[in-house]
Amino acid sequence: MKTLEQTTDEILGLAAQHFKIPRSELAPTDDFYKKLKIDSLRALELITRLENHFGIELPDYEVQGVTDFRTLASRIQARL
Amino acid sequence: MTASKIRPSEKTKTLSWELKDGTIELALHHPPCNEIGTAMLEDLEQFIAALESAEVKAGALILYSRQEAGFSAGADLRELYAASAGFTAAERVSGVRRFLERIHRVLNAIDASPLTTIAAVHGVTFGGGFELALACDLIIADKMARFCFPELRLGLIPGFGGIPRLRRDAGNAVVRDLLLTGRSINATKALSAGLVSQVAAEGEVLRVARATGAQIGKFDRTTSAAAKRFLKPIPHEELQREIDLFCELFGRPAVMEALRKFVEDKSAHPYLP
Numbered sequence: 001m002k003t004l005e006q007t008t009d010e011i012l013g014l015a016a017q018h019f020k021i022p023r024s025e026l027a028p029t030d031d032f033y034k035k036l037k038i039d040s041l042r043a044l045e046l047i048t049r050l051e052n053h054f055g056i057e058l059p060d061y062e063v064q065g066v067t068d069f070r071t072l073a074s075r076i077q078a079r080l
Numbered sequence: 081m082t083a084s085k086i087r088p089s090e091k092t093k094t095l096s097w098e099l100k101d102g103t104i105e106l107a108l109h110h111p112p113c114n115e116i117g118t119a120m121l122e123d124l125e126q127f128i129a130a131l132e133s134a135e136v137k138a139g140a141l142i143l144y145s146r147q148e149a150g151f152s153a154g155a156d157l158r159e160l161y162a163a164s165a166g167f168t169a170a171e172r173v174s175g176v177r178r179f180l181e182r183i184h185r186v187l188n189a190i191d192a193s194p195l196t197t198i199a200a201v202h203g204v205t206f207g208g209g210f211e212l213a214l215a216c217d218l219i220i221a222d223k224m225a226r227f228c229f230p231e232l233r234l235g236l237i238p239g240f241g242g243i244p245r246l247r248r249d250a251g252n253a254v255v256r257d258l259l260l261t262g263r264s265i266n267a268t269k270a271l272s273a274g275l276v277s278q279v280a281a282e283g284e285v286l287r288v289a290r291a292t293g294a295q296i297g298k299f300d301r302t303t304s305a306a307a308k309r310f311l312k313p314i315p316h317e318e319l320q321r322e323i324d325l326f327c328e329l330f331g332r333p334a335v336m337e338a339l340r341k342f343v344e345d346k347s348a349h350p351y352l353p
Contacts, residue, residue: 041113041149041150041153041203041204044204044226044264045203045224047226047264048224048226048266049224051266051268052223052224052266052268057265057266057269059261059263059264060228060263060264061261061262061263
């Protein structure tokens, strides 16, 4: 079972890779909409990448209102 | 009278089509994400008229999107709101019914086409976009495709034939899950639900669809068309009931209020309950 920190770290790595942001510039408490400069459509892309990466389903209502990487990680953690 | 031949290629404001290697490819290119409003409806009608009046030397029809965001975000809600605000409920319902009847004629024509039809989808495949894909015989999805029926979030149901066609293809539990939660699902889930026939690697969906189209093109057209008619009945009665129910719901003030909130919300993650 992954820890919350491990899951958060994987999310940050995946976000850095796909949204072309240096990993060192991303922190768990960052607002990913602002940091990745994404809108709701690109946020869906992020959710799909996370689902594919972790092999889970993440219904969008579970991440509605979620804006930071750590809370996102906790939602994923609940489905691993 | 000699049948005309479909022109090898044609481009309209929101679509273009091309006959290539025995397959017709219909590309959607209406930014930002192929929203289906009056402009796309008129172009789809033009395409269907060309397809039906032509002597088509093709075995397959592939629908795909040239928009990066996805196959289609569905109905043009901004146009719908603008065309409805300020009118009485009866006028709103009358206007939306006319639109629905036209889009149903288009989707029914795709559904019943003697060609084998393939929706090659990527990214956002929502609402009316999902309904357009469901009218096709096969859905081939990029692994980053995402499917959703968000209509209940606005106090509506799908109106372009989505419910009868989803019921035709998927188990009722899947239909209830998608409709009653309004959640979106990825390509893997859609594959396991039986809605998608193949999942392609990222960026490869059109190549996979073309390979499938080439395989389909090897078969005798009369047999393929007969098999399709036998396998895929069009649920006309239920489609009509869906239009009626949509119109009944659309007349309520709560729907206009939900549409207003959606249209006026300029934030990164717009209003959706």
